[in-house]
Amino acid sequence: DTGVSQNPRHKITKRGQNVTFRCDPISEHNRLYWYRQTLGQGPEFLTYFQNEAQLEKSRLLSDRFSAERPKGSFSTLEIQRTEQGDSAMYLCASSRQGFNEQFFGPGTRLTVL
Amino acid sequence: DAKTTQPPSMDCAEGRAANLPCNHSTISGNEYVYWYRQIHSQGPQYIIHGLKNNETNEMASLIITEDRKSSTLILPHATLRDTAVYYCIVRDPTEGKSTFGDGTTLTVKP
Numbered sequence: 001d002t003g004v005s006q007n008p009r010h011k012i013t014k015r016g017q018n019v020t021f022r023c024d025p026i027s028e029h030n031r032l033y034w035y036r037q038t039l040g041q042g043p044e045f046l047t048y049f050q051n052e053a054q055l056e057k058s059r060l061l062s063d064r065f066s067a068e069r070p071k072g073s074f075s076t077l078e079i080q081r082t083e084q085g086d087s088a089m090y091l092c093a094s095s096r097q098g099f100n101e102q103f104f105g106p107g108t109r110l111t112v113l
Numbered sequence: 114d115a116k117t118t119q120p121p122s123m124d125c126a127e128g129r130a131a132n133l134p135c136n137h138s139t140i141s142g143n144e145y146v147y148w149y150r151q152i153h154s155q156g157p158q159y160i161i162h163g164l165k166n167n168e169t170n171e172m173a174s175l176i177i178t179e180d181r182k183s184s185t186l187i188l189p190h191a192t193l194r195d196t197a198v199y200y201c202i203v204r205d206p207t208e209g210k211s212t213f214g215d216g217t218t219l220t221v222k223p
Contacts, residue, residue, distance in 0.1 A: 002156070002158070004156075031209065033209065033210070033211075035213075040215070041215060042198075042200055042213030042214050042215050042216055043157065043211075043213045044213070045209075045210035045211065045212065048209035048210060050209075055209055056209045056210060058210070091156050091157070093156075093157075098206060098207070100206070101147065101159040101162060102159065102211060103159065104149075104156030104157045104158070104159075105156050106155060106156050107155075107156050
C-alpha cells in the first residue's frame with residue numbers, strides 16, 4: 001500500500017454512459033498524475049496537477065475526458081459518453097514537486113460493454 | 114514514444130542475481146533514470162532512481178554507465194515475488210509526466 005487510494009477499483013458500464021473515478025493522493029504530495037494502461041502496454045500519461053492547477057494534458061485526453069483537483073487534494077477523472085476503446089486500467093500517482101518518485105495507486109479497471 | 118529500450122522478457126533462477134538492462138542513448142543532462150515494477154493487476158511500484166552515480170537501496174542496485182547511455186537494475190537475490198514487469202524511465206524531475214515503454218517481464222523460476 002503506497003498511500004494513494006483510488007475508487008472504485010472496478011467499474012463496468014455500458015457504452016454511452018458517463019463514469020467518474022476518484023484518486024486520493026498521499027496528503028503532503030502536491031503533484032497528482034493520471035495514467036491509462038491497456039493490457040500488455042506500459043502506462044500512458046494523461047494529465048497532471050500541481051496543487052489545483054492542471055499543468056499538462058496529453059493528446060490522449062480527448063474532449064470526453066475531464067480531470068479536476070478542486071482543492072489541491074483529491075482528484076476526479078470523468079469520462080463522458082464512454083466507448084469500448086476506453087476500457088483500460090486508470091492509474092493515479094502522486095509525488096512531491098521536484099526530484100521525488102511517483103507513488104502509484106492500485107488503479108481503477110474500467111470495462112465498457 | 115518511450116525514451117528507453119528494454120528486452121521484452123528475461124528469466125532468472127530463484128536466489129540468483131537478476132540483471133535487467135536498459136538503453137537510454139538520448140538521455141539529456143538533467144534527466145534521471147527511474148525504475149519501477151508492476152506486479153500483475155497492481156499499480157507500478159517505485160524501485161530506485163539515479164542521475165549518474167550508482168545507487169543502492171534495500172530493494173535493488175542501479176548501475177549507470179559513465180556516458181549515461183545505459184543502465185542496469187540489479188536484484189541481488191531474486192525471489193519468486195520479484196516476478197513482475199520492470200520499467201526503466203528517463204525523466205526530468207521538474208517535468209510532470211513519465212513516459213513508460215513496454216518494460217521487461219522478469220520471471221523468477223524455482
